[in-house]
Amino acid sequence: MDYKAVFVALEEVCDESLDALCAPPDLPYAAAAQRLVNTIVQVQEHGRALLPVVTGFAAVFHHYDFEPETPANGYRTLVKVLQSCLLHIIDKTRYVATSCHGAFFRAEHNACELEAYCGALCQLRALMYLAQRLLHDNGHGQLISLQDGELSRRFVREYASMHKACFYGRCLGFQFSATLRPFLQSVVISMVSYGETYGKQQSSLGIAALSLLTSGKYVLDPEQRGAEFERITQNLDLQFWKSFWNLTESGLVTGFTRITSNPVNVNLALTLPPVQLRLPLTSDPRLSTPVSPPVAHTGPGPVYARLISHEFREGHDTEELLAYSDMEANPLALNMVSSWSQKKARSPWLMIHFHGGGFVAQTSKSHEYYLRSWSKALKVPILSVDYSLSPEAPFPRALEECFYAYCWALKNAHLLGSTAERVCLAGDSAGGNLCITVSMKAVSMGIRVPDGIMAAYPATLLTIDASPSRLLTLIDPLLPLGVLAKCLNAYAGVTCKGLQPVVGSGTLGALGRDTATLLSDLGWGASNWLQSFLDPARSRSPSRPPPTLALSTPPGRSASERILRSDGGGGGGEGGDYPDGFQPMRSECLAFVLQSSCPVIKNPFVSPLLAPNELLKGLPPVHIVASALDALLDDSVMFARKLRDMGQPVTLTIAEDLPHGFLSLSQLTKETEVASDLCVARIREVFLKRDPPSNLRQRPTAASPAV
Incomplete structure (x- = not known):
């Protein structure tokens, strides 16, 4: 589907939904209806801001392809992911427009769904602006910032502070084939459940069994699932990932594989x-x-x-x-x-x-x-x-x-x-x-x-150099940047430790919540303290932004003013990657990504x-x-x-x-x-x-x- 047609359809369906939600008679679910209205207004604002950005990318796509017969590069991919998100929003918003007055319309559920995709759209908008910066600062036809260390450092800083949980909850895997989404959801739920028992004195099989018992709550509460998955990907050490990935080496899994695969x-x-x-x-x-x-x-x-x-x-x-x-x-x-x-x-x-x-x-x-x-x-x-x-x-x-x-x-x-x-x-x-x-x-x-x-x-x-496709590590459930960096540094012989699990803790929240919050506070303060030396004009002490995006718009304020801001932790405040009035959502806890200068890499x-x-x-x-x-x-x-x-x-x-x-x-x-x-x-x-x-x-x- 042509991207211009997608944006036209988005504008039209948002107008239809707003008309339906604001039309008499008054809806019985007034609070949820107001949330829907606020969210749809935000979606429209994001869509209008993104159209010229996408148009700019579309004009230069071909310069970055391998050959005309193979139209593929990171800029195309970002637009493809954005378009996929918009199509999901169009589908859900159209349902609101046609069903909001029906007796079986679940207002609370639909409000949560649209809010989740609106949050994802906000973060994708940030990625598009970062890609614009890459396009501007990289050499002609270059996709990876091999010479500009500042671009890559800004990319890492954005990953460290940007909110990513919205991509692991209700929106999980929206960019992939529909047949893969249930599997991705199973992987994320399994990983979060495994994280709860990681570090306990149990065998791998015992940990896996306990994980099954705790997985139900993450099926029922996608927001909790997203938050815990973000915490895992940002802060747990490499041994956790080795342990989880090597579950595929267990006798039960390999035995099943051999039964279902071609005999040799x-x-x-x-x-x-x-x-x-x-x-x-x-x-x-x-x-x-x-x-x-x-x-x-x-x-x-x-x-x-x-x-x-x-x-x-x-x-x-x-x-x-x-x-x-x-x-x-x-x-x-x-x-x-x-x-x-x-x-x-x-x-x-x-x-x-x-x-x-x-x-x-x-x-x-x-x-x-x-x-x-x-x-x-x-x-x-x-x-x-x-x-x-x-x-x-x-x-x-x-x-x-x-x-x-x-x-x-x-x-x-x-x-x-x-x-x-x-x-x-x-x-x-x-x-x-x-x-x-x-x-x-x-x-x-x-x-x-x-x-x-x-x-x-x-x-x-x-x-850990920046490229448009590598921006996807901020939203990819299988290859987040924090995990990728740990693997690459391990191969290069660079030690990088994350938060260690607390032996005997009952939940992942208990095993590192206080420590993660403390590290986040220290990281936030250290970033601002260091920045005050680098830029005296910024020596004032900025207030730390709240951890979540408020989805209701106070009277007299635009949606862009309601989006979280960051003066010290992200690339937007420092490098001007974002236009005035826009900042992406920020995470409650900062990730630590070691961008090694080890010559082995x-x-x-x-x-x-x-x-x-x-x-x-x-x-x-x-x-x-x-x-x-x-x-x-x-x-x-x-x-x-x-x-x-x-x-x-x-x-x-x-x-x-x-x-x-x-x-x-x-x-x-x-x-x-x-x-x-x-x-x-x-x-x-x-x-x-x-x-x-x-x-x-x-x-x-x-x-x-x-x-």
């Missing part, structure tokens, strides 16, 4: 011993180079991996392969081997997979569902690497282990049921990063590089987007599959453009209406299944030697017009 004939956990390998040089195969086992941080150690194959092939029943397999970890392995009766020839293809999980969580088990499907669809054996996780094993341990596993697979492909004529690296998120960096390391060492890479929504820039083998061209030259064809609603979308677009401008073969495919991490959700909806199939299609292109078209490998000769 080979599923072996392997332990690769730390011995030195020798691989031939591509420049002269008569010569070879040593490949040492991983040694960073903890010294030489084994690398763990999982072999998955839908078909039983030559090499799978050899004693040499089974010697790498721990039979205690594979209790059915002996039975499985004895039941093998027919062997197929070795496949000419081999896929090596690196899983996602923010470098801090999950293993091949978490991703086994779609790997089983891929092995069947592609008829290929898959080696999925269980690299060591941060913060216990920060960079470069994971990269060393993945590179060693890649080299071991090349040398021992015959054991994996493959001749390795064509080798593809595949991974998602953190795994996508490792696919690229492993290939860079192969290029730098002069050994065989893979024949292609399929990277799903890869993390190519591990700095800018290491090209950590952030390949920052790699010099010399390191990227020689990479195989890179196929990136990203999501239009992913906060890391701009990372993918910028990396694809960098490779294209160098003449490197690259494609970028965009999945619509899905969040970051959609591969782990591939069994849930038709949309995620289709997105998974897109990844399979790209991997198949690698195996069938279908390189990207030449026009994607060459830099355009015509200069782009000025914005």
Whole structure:
């Protein structure tokens, strides 16, 4: 739907609703009716202010796309999210207009619904203004503020103080596919309930059981759910997230996954011993180079991996392969081997997979569902690497282990049921990063590089720099900035601790409410105290704004005057990101986001987007599959453009209406299944030697017009 038509429809339906609510006879629910009127007036004001902003973005969208056939970038995404919010508001407001005089009209419920979406619209308006600042201050065609540290610092300050709970309550997941929203609600409810019991002296299963008992109140009270989820994402430490994400590794979940997924004939956990390998040089195969086992941080150690194959092939029943397999970890392995009766020839293809999980969580088990499907669809054996996780094993341990596993697979492909004529690296998120960096390391060492890479929504820039798509971390339930920063800092070896849970506390509110409030007060005061030195004109002591948005407009005051203001905590007061009379809602407790200056984060083998061209030259064809609603979308677009401008073969495919991490959700909806199939299609292109078209490998000769 064209954005102009959306704004026209919004104006019309708001007028209709106001006429209906103000028309005689008097409504029996006067207080709720007044709330509806006030909210609809606010919605109109936001809509009128946003129309010229969106129009400005629409005029320059195309300058930031990877190519005309792939219209995707963070500015488009922000408008897409805003339009989705407006469509929800239009639908709810139209219902008010047609039903407010009906006997079964629930005035209180509808007032709460519209107030929630109005709050979300207010915060989205703030994001649009921040994106305007990025558009103004960034270089032509640049999506990420790589050179302007102040832009990124302002982005972090806004995240720290901006109210986000409205996106996790009634409005949860409004921007995503409708079929995914119930799942997202379940995830958020589970996370908040798990947070109540986190830190108690119980097993993971016991904590999960207690969480089920407490989840009901968050189903019934979405406002409480949003507030508690915001508190969790802002202040709980990395160990909480590791613990929660690793619930997918429990026997119950993995057992259910294996029952519901495609059966495979080979599923072996392997332990690769730390011995030195020798691989031939591509420049002269008569010569070879040593490949040492991983040694960073903890010294030489084994690398763990999982072999998955839908078909039983030559090499799978050899004693040499089974010697790498721990039979205690594979209790059915002996039975499985004895039941093998027919062997197929070795496949000419081999896929090596690196899983996602923010470098801090999950293993091949978490991703086994779609790997089983891929092995069947592609008829290929898959080696999925269980690299060591941060913060216990920060960079470069994971990269060393993945590179060693890649080299071991090349040398021992015959054991994996493959001749390795064509080798593809595949991974998602953190795994996508490792696919690229492993290939860079192969290029730098002069050994065989893979024949292609399929990277799903890869993390190519591990700095906390601002971009239009990264503004979505302020509203994304699966990738909030506070959590993303903890993961990236952990991989870089930067310590960042959040609020610790109180052992034995009954609720999340009890485990940190007073401490969070105290830290918030201290943070607020420290920010103003520091600002008084930086800007003497602001040395006055501003009053702290209230924590919530008042949704009733006092007589004689405009809606914009009623919106919360912040003189010391946000980017608006300092950088002029917001027009006069507007400020977004502010949170009760401030988040702490460590924006590290650690040089490791800018290491090209950590952030390949920052790699010099010399390191990227020689990479195989890179196929990136990203999501239009992913906060890391701009990372993918910028990396694809960098490779294209160098003449490197690259494609970028965009999945619509899905969040970051959609591969782990591939069994849930038709949309995620289709997105998974897109990844399979790209991997198949690698195996069938279908390189990207030449026009994607060459830099355009015509200069782009000025914005």
